[in-house]
Amino acid sequence: MAGSPQREPAVEESEPVRSDANVAGPMTEPVPGPRSEPADVSRETPPPMDATPVIEGPGDGSAPVGRAAQQAVEAMNRSGERLPRPERTRVMIVANQKGGVGKTTTTVNLAASLALHGARVLVVDLDPQGNASTALGIDHHSEVPSIYDVLVDSRPLADVVQPVPDVEGLFCAPATIDLAGAEIELVSLVARESRLQRAITGYEQPLDYVLIDCPPSLGLLTVNAMVAGNEVVIPIQCEYYALEGLGQLLRNVDLVKGHLNPQLHLSTIILTMYDGRTRLASQVAEEVRGHFHSEVLRTNIPRSVRISEAPSYGQTVLTYDPGSSGALSYLEAAREIALRDPAASGDGRHNSGMAEGTQ
Template sequence: MDSRPSPSPSRNPYVIAVVNQKGGVGKTTTAVNLAACLAASERPTLLIDVDPQANASSAYGITNAERQVYDALIDEVPLTHCAFETELETLHVVPAGRDLVGAEIELVSLESREYRLSQSIQAIGEAYEIILIDCPPSLGLLTLNALTAADAVLIPLQCEYYALEGLANLVETVDLVNAELNPRLAIQGIVLTMADQRNNLARQVEAEVRGHFGDKVYRTRIPRNVRLSEAPSHGQPILLYDIHSKGAVAYVKLADELLAQLALTTLPRKPPVLPNPQSTADEANDEAGATVKLPETTTIDHITTDRSVTHSEE
C-alpha cells in the first residue's frame, strides 16, 4: 500500500492520470465530469484522452478530429494544436481517435517511447493548472505514457467483489513506475463509483477499502445515476446536462475535495489561447441544426442558478 500522503502541486500544470486496469468502473465518466467541475471552478484545465475507445472525446461531442493525441505522441505535434475548446471557457480537450489503436505498435520503435506524452506536456509550460488524462483500461504503452507524465493517479473503484484484488495490482503498478520511470508518481486518491448504499456487498467492500487505504479514499461517493448515463449521448458533461442531478452534485463535491487536497495558491485565471483551435463541439452542433440553447456561464455557482435548460432527476 502507498502510505505517502496525497501529493499537492509543486509546479504547474499538475497532472493526474485517471486509471484503472479494469473496464466499466466509471473511469471515463470520472475523467470527463471531474474535468468539467475543475474548469467550472475557474482553474484552466486540459483533458487528454489516451484511450483508443475515445469515449472521453465523444462525451464532449468530439468525433473524427483532424488533429488528436496520436499526432502529439507519434509526430510531436504540440498539444495545444490538437486541443478543442469546449462550452466551458476554462476547459480544453485533446481527443483520441481511430489512429490511436495502432499507436501502441508504433511507439515501440520510437526513442523515449515511455516519455512521449510527458515531453508533450512539458512543452506547453504553465498554460494549464490541472491536466487530467483518461487512460485505457489496460497496462500498455499508452497507459505507461500517462503514468510517466503524471504527478499522481486518481483511481475510480466500483464496490464489487474483486475490487480489492484489482486495486492491489494497480498499486503495485504505480509503485513500479515510481521506482523505475517516474519518482514523482503517487496515489492522489481513490473514488468509489456506481455506489449503492442499499447493497450489503457494496457497503462491505467500501468498509474494507477504507480500512486498507484510510484517507486516500475520498469521502464523496459517485452514485449510480440515470443522468450520468445520458449525458455523453448529448455531448455534454453532467454539469451542463443536468446540474441538479445526483451525479452532478457528487462530482462537484469530488472536485471540491480534490481542490482542497491540492491547496492551489494561485488566483483563478484564463486558459491559454489555442494557436489553431479546432471546431468546438457547439459549433459542430450549430452546423448540424441543434436547437437546444446551452448555458453560457462557466462557474459552478452561476450554472446552478442560471441554467436555461433543466432536466428533472430520474
C-alpha cells in the same frame, strides 16, 4: 356528449409530480422503507430526477432542473468562496485496467467540475475508443488531429487541443481510432515512455489541471501517462470483485516510480456507482477505506441514470442536469481534490500490502 363533462383527469394532471425528496446532495442517504416504483428505478441512488418529462432533450432550456440547478450553483460557490488554484499544474492519471468502473465518466466530470470552479483544465484522451472526447462533445473522427499525432509524430500538443463547448476553461486533446495502433508504433521510437510528458511540458498555455484518461490496460499508453503525471486517481466501482486486478496496477505504479518517475504516487481513490441501499456497496466502501485511508474521498459517486445518459448527448452530467445527485457529487469530489495537498499521500506505504492481497 351533451352531458356535463368530467373534469377529474384535469385536476389529477395539475398535481405536482416532483417532491423535495428528489433534490439530494452528494452524501444524502435514501429514505428507508418499501418502495412502489418499478425494479429498474432502483438503479438510481438517490431517486432519479425524471418525474417531469423532457420532450426536446437537454441543452434547449426544457430540462427540468428548477430549484436543483440553483442548488448546484450554490454548491459551487459556497458563501462566495473560490477554490484555491494550485501553485503548479497538477497532472492527474485516471487509471484502472478493470473496465466498467466509471473511469472515463470520472475523468470528464471531475474535469468539468474543476473548470466550473474557475480552474483551467485539459483532458487528454488516451483511450482509443475516444469515449472522453465523445462525452465532452469533441469531434474525433480519423481526420481530426489527435493525441496520436502528438505521441507518434511529435506534433505539438497545442495543435490538437480543442475547447470544450458549454464549459469555459475546459479543453480536450481528443483520441481517434488511430491510437489503437500506437502501442505497437511506440515500441520502436526513441524515448517511447516519455513522449507525452515532453508534449505536456512543451504546452505553453497556462493550466491548473491535466487529467489523463487511460485505456483499460497497462501498456505503453498507460506508462506514458504515468511518466507524464505525478498523481494517480483510481475509480473503484462499489460492486463485487471491485478490487480485482488492483494489485497489478499498484505494482506498475511502483515500477514506474522506481525507474521513470520518482514523483509518481497514488493520491486519490474515488468510489463510483455507490448505492447506499445495498449492503454490498457499504461493504466494498468499508473494505476500500480499510486498505486506502486518507486517499479515499469522503464523497461517493452514486449510481445515477443522469450520469449514464449525459455522454449520449455529448455532455457531462454538470451541463446535462446540473441539479442531479450525480452532478452535485462530482462537484463535491472536485472540491475535495482541489483542497487536498497533492503530495500528501506520496509515500506509497500501503501499496505493497495491497498488491500482495489483491490479484
